[in-house]
Amino acid sequence: MRVIVVGGGLMGTTTAFFLARRGVDVRLIDRARVGQAATNASFGNIRRQGRYLPQLPLAHRSRALWGDAAQLVGTDLEFRATGHVRLAFDAQAVVDMERFAADAEPYGLQLEILKPPELRNRYPWANSGALAASLSPIDGSANPRLVSPAFAQAAVRQGAEIIEDTPVTAITRATNGLRVRTPRKEFHADAVVNAAGFWGARFAASVGEPVPIEAHGPQMGVTEPLPWRIAPVVGIWTRGKAENIYFRQVERGNIVFGGGLRVPVRSELGHAKVDPALTLAQLPRLARLCPALSRVQVIRTWSGCEGYTADMLPVMGPSRTTAGLFHAFGFCGHGFQLGPGVGDVMAELIVTGDTSTPIADFSISRFADAGCNASQKSDTFPQTPR
Numbered sequence: 420m421r422v423i424v425v426g427g428g429l430m431g432t433t434t435a436f437f438l439a440r441r442g443v444d445v446r447l448i449d450r451a452r453v454g455q456a457a458t459n460a461s462f463g464n465i466r467r468q469g470r471y472l473p474q475l476p477l478a479h480r481s482r483a484l485w486g487d488a489a490q491l492v493g494t495d496l497e498f499r500a501t502g503h504v505r506l507a508f509d510a511q512a513v514v515d516m517e518r519f520a521a522d523a524e525p526y527g528l529q530l531e532i533l534k535p536p537e538l539r540n541r542y543p544w545a546n547s548g549a550l551a552a553s554l555s556p557i558d559g560s561a562n563p564r565l566v567s568p569a570f571a572q573a574a575v576r577q578g579a580e581i582i583e584d585t586p587v588t589a590i591t592r593a594t595n596g597l598r599v600r601t602p603r604k605e606f607h608a609d610a611v612v613n614a615a616g617f618w619g620a621r622f623a624a625s626v627g628e629p630v631p632i633e634a635h636g637p638q639m640g641v642t643e644p645l646p647w648r649i650a651p652v653v654g655i656w657t658r659g660k661a662e663n664i665y666f667r668q669v670e671r672g673n674i675v676f677g678g679g680l681r682v683p684v685r686s687e688l689g690h691a692k693v694d695p696a697l698t699l700a701q702l703p704r705l706a707r708l709c710p711a712l713s714r715v716q717v718i719r720t721w722s723g724c725e726g727y728t729a730d731m732l733p734v735m736g737p738s739r740t741t742a743g744l745f746h747a748f749g750f751c752g753h754g755f756q757l758g759p760g761v762g763d764v765m766a767e768l769i770v771t772g773d774t775s776t777p778i779a780d781f782s783i784s785r786f787a788d789a790g791c792n793a794s795q796k797s798d799t800f801p802q803t804p805r
Contacts, residue, residue, distance in 0.1 A: 420444065422769060423599050423608040425587045425622065427453035429461075429563075429755065430747045431614035432570035433762025436492070439577035441770050446606065447571065447579060448599065450586040450618075454567030457616050460637060460691070460723020461563035461755045462665065462677045464652055466503050467528055468555045469519065470753070471732060473780045475526040480776050481760025485561065488759060492573040497562035499670075502651035504533075504542065506549040506708060512656040516553050530555055544648055544709050553656070560652050560667050563755060570762070587615070590622050590744065597743050610743045610769050617684075617726030619748025623734070626741045628783050631729035632749055634684035636691025636722035637677050640698055642715040644672030653708055654678075664704040666712075674712060676705050681752075684724045691722035727751045735761065735781040736768070745769060746783055 420443050424435045427449030435447040447453075465485055467478045488496050507513045520530040531554040538545060538552050545552070571581050589600040590611055599606040613619045620632040647668060654665040666676035679701045684691045698720055706713035728734065728749040738744035747765050750757065760776070768774045 420610065420770070421596070421608045422446075422610045422612065423448060423597075423606055424612045424614055425590070425599065426614035426616060426619065426748070427451075427567065427571065427581070427583065428456055428458040428614065428616055429454075429567050429570070429758035430750070430761050430765075431612070432567045432574065433759050434612050434614060434747060434765045435579050435581075435762075436570045436574040436577065437762045437766035438769065439574045439579040441766055443766070443770065445574065445579040446582065446608070447574065448582045448585050448587055448601065448606070450584075452583050453571045453581065454564070457723050457725045458563055458567045458755070458758075460639060460721060460725070462637070462639065462675065463560045463563045463667070463755060464503070464665065465498065465500075465559045465561060465756045466555070466652065466654070466753075467558055467756065468503060468505060468523070468530055468553060469654075471780075472522055472526055473777065474732075474757075475523065475528055476776050477757055477760050477764065477778065479527055480763065481757050482558065484759035484763060485756075488561070492569040493576075494565070494569050496565050496569055497560075499559045499561070500557045501559040503555045503558035503654070504552050504651045505654040505656050506545060506552045507656040508546075508549055508707070510550070511658070513551050515658070516551065516656045520553055528555070542651075544711055546707055546710055554651070558652070558756075561755075566758065587622075589625065592741065597741070608743075610745065612745045612747060612765060612769070614747045616748055617724055619734070619746065620726065623738075623746060623748075623783060626738060626744060628738060628740055628787070630734060630749065630783065630786055632726050634724050635681035635727055635752075636684050636693075636724060637681055637752060638679055638693060638697045638701060638720070639675070639677045639722060640701070640717050640720040641676070642674040642712070643718055645674065645715065647672050649709065655708060661700065662704055664701055664708065666705060666708065673718075674715065676701065679704065682722055691724050693720040693722050725750075725752050730785075733757075733781050734783050735764070735778045736783065739782075739784045739787065
């Protein structure tokens with residue numbers, strides 16, 4: 420079997436790796452360099468709490484693979500299972516937190532609910548105004564700058580070919596299989612995986628499967644190094660998009676932070692620029708989580724182009740119009756944790772025709788079933804918690 424993967428982000432490189440590991444003839448093609456787009460802009464969050472509940476089986480599969488990732492790819496991806504804690508500051512947030520914890524338990528996710536005395540004792544750096552918190556003990560973070568290149572290199576060692584600086588201009592049917600066109604040459608394959616991030620929607624539309632999607636950029640930043648005190652990844656329970664700030668302290672002492680409002684991206688260029696005003700708005704919300712961060716210096720900011728579908732859920736699975744075409748794009752800023760699981764599931768699906776992890780909710784057919792077109796905006800569907 421010959422498979423071409425279009426897109427060299429985390430979804431594409433993990434898919435290439437797990438396909439090659441199954442003995443498939445794999446070629447990955449990227450418009451720029453592996454890991455330079457949305458994955459490179461990621462926060463690096465290995466988070467399961469707060470997800471769309473039917474997504475948890477995929478998240479569990481991925482979390483297990485994160486634990487084996489260093490052995491799989493032969494290098495340290497800086498995955499650390501330090502825990503993921505989310506603070507609640509008002510009564511509605513506490514209700515949302517407790518409801519999610521109860522609803523997630525049948526899906527196999529058990530959260531620890533921390534009341535103020537235990538929260539203060541365990542995390543003395545946390546704002547004393549927090550009413551409660553939830554902890555997912557074995558979640559954590561990894562370094563997004565390392566992950567895609569490491570999976571790509573591991574795929575090459577398994578026999579895959581990586582082609583960079585080569586934009587794919589079209590995916591079309593061929594006499595036997597599919598044809599992938601680039602400015603350099605034309606490739607043929609039995610199957611193609613569309614893992615092109617925001618641009619994946621263009622390939623889907625070209626085969627009659629429009630997806631309502633928008634391009635936005637996360638507001639990311641990092642501070643000066645500080646004495647290391649904070650082990651877990653820290654977030655907040657809130658319904659307010661602007662308040663949804665999160666951070667983690669890396670072993671070198673710097674605080675990496677993100678969240679809040681996103682910047683719009685000109686899709687024809689694909690370049691996202693940080694809005695300094697939004698960075699300034701993040702800082703008091705960061706200090707709300709940890710008051711000791713109220714006077715730190717920010718030394719760098721960045722962003723990247725991410726694709727957000729109308730219902731805030733990814734597109735995964737086979738095309739409904741084109742045999743041999745598979746989609747894995749539109750992960751709406753919360754795909755980093757899912758990456759290894761997505762690659763493993765896509766490889767299993769392509770090789771066996773099925774997967775043991777349910778992904779029906781992410782089928783591209785949901786947009787056709789709902790009578791959507793690509794111009795519909797993000798309030799068309801219910802939103803998924805970040």
